[in-house]
Amino acid sequence: MASLTVRKNIESLTPAELQVLRDAYLRLQSIWDNRGYNYFAGLHGIPNWYCNHHDRSIRTLQNLRLFLPWHRAYLLYFEKALRDQAGPDPKIGLPWWDWTSATSHTIGVPAALAEPAVDGRFNPLSRAAIYAPAANPPIWRWTRRFPGDPRWLPSAALVNSLLDLSQFRDFSIQLEDIHDYVHGWAGGNNGSVGGDMGNLGTAAWDPLFWSHHCTIDRIWYMWQLRQGVNNISPELLPVVLQPFSLTVEDVLNVNALGYEYAISKVAIR
Amino acid sequence: MSQNIPNNPQPQSRTPQSMYAQGKVFQSTTPLPVSTVPEQFVRADLEFIDVDHAGPSFEARVFVNNPNANMNTPPTEAYGFAGCFNVFGHGGCFGDPGHCDVHEKREDSFDPRLSHPLIPMKKVVIATAAIRKAVNQRTDIHVTVVPIIKSWTEKSEADDILRFDHINLITYR
Secondary structure, three states: OOOOEEOOEHHHOOHHHHHHHHHHHHHHHOOOOOOOHHHHHHHHEOEOOOOOOOEEEEOOOOEEEOHHHHHHHHHHHHHHHHHHOOOOOOOOOOOEOOOOOHHHHHHOOOHHHHOOEEOOEEOOOOOOEEEEOOOOOOEEEEOOOEOOOHHHOOOHHHHHHHOOOOOHHHHHHHHHHHHHHHHHHHHEEOOOOEOHHHOOOOHHHOOHHHHHHHHHHHHHHHHHHHHOOOOOOHHHOOOEOOOOOOEOHHHOOHHHHOEEOOOOOOOOO | OOOOOOOOOOOOOOOOOOOOEEOOOEEOOOOEOHHHOOOOOOEEEEEEEEEOOOOOEEEEEEEEOOOOOOOOOOOOHHHOEEEEEEEOOOOOOOOOOOOOOOOOOOOOOOOOOEOOOOOOEEEEEEOHHHHHHHHHHOOOEOEEEEEEEEEOOOOOOOOOOOOOOEEEEEEEO
């Protein structure tokens, strides 16, 4: 049986782990069919618009809050595609960007995700090419990023305050708002044009997107540890998270999906 | 399929700080009489109903009883800052004509599709301290919302971006 993938803080990856990650991203970004980066980025906004944010309704007027479950499924499929490109014994998991950390509050986006080149080679974690010929107008360019003042990234205290919210819907609304803020902060603008993280249609092309959402997923996981793994409205459980073959119920337990955020487990007797 | 990626990637230097702009400010037209708010509560929310998110991404700073607030007003309790909500905008329409025309849920009960992605949303600002201050001071409640535009595209509007139907004040005991 395969072991669980450990998703680590990108600030804690070793140089060797980062190199494996960069190599996998580079291979993924060079594939233009439905195994590749461009395909997965295009599921979120332009041109397929599958993503779920805020409340959406289906059949009835009942509101469905699928933001967290849908993005968990999305990250899982992306991570599988990434691991497919990571060699015969892939150990990598998606790294998460802790925008509450002291480093982030000092320099903003961590160097691993920001430096345009490493050892003279293109860093595929810093940007990606957008190829969206079906967009109106068609888009064919590199991603752009104009992050804000690092001091204004969300604090750990703010995140911790969310963990005390006992109702899933309440928690999800507040966490999504912080998520929205970080998108705007990371995308930003240069006075004439906005960055891609700040626009839903192209956000998923920026490699930062995946590590930002990995943090959002981790915060949900931390909340589940405190408030219950199955703490979610029962009517959401059978909803299919299109276009993925998973329901909301399927994505509640991250261990059942094959990954983990804990970095150690020690028995105390 | 192989692709020729457009020029570069030439390294760009670490990016400069973003430049933000203020959008059109919302002012509530009729103050909410403080007498309608319970004196005892443990939490007070300002719910923004049917917020539009089709355009740019922005932060909406919410002030209570500070009609002169703008993007340079310190976001602190002393200035009536109640909290903020943030909109991750779609950045305008990149589809063909009609793509972003919001349609309400169809009458067809056999239609399994989700509602339109641009159905307006609800945002909730937990504003307990600011509402408690107004209640303690027995002042009617006037809300000012200052949108600060973070990111946009060539397809999104630049000024009148803050659109919603109404605000609910919800208290919990």
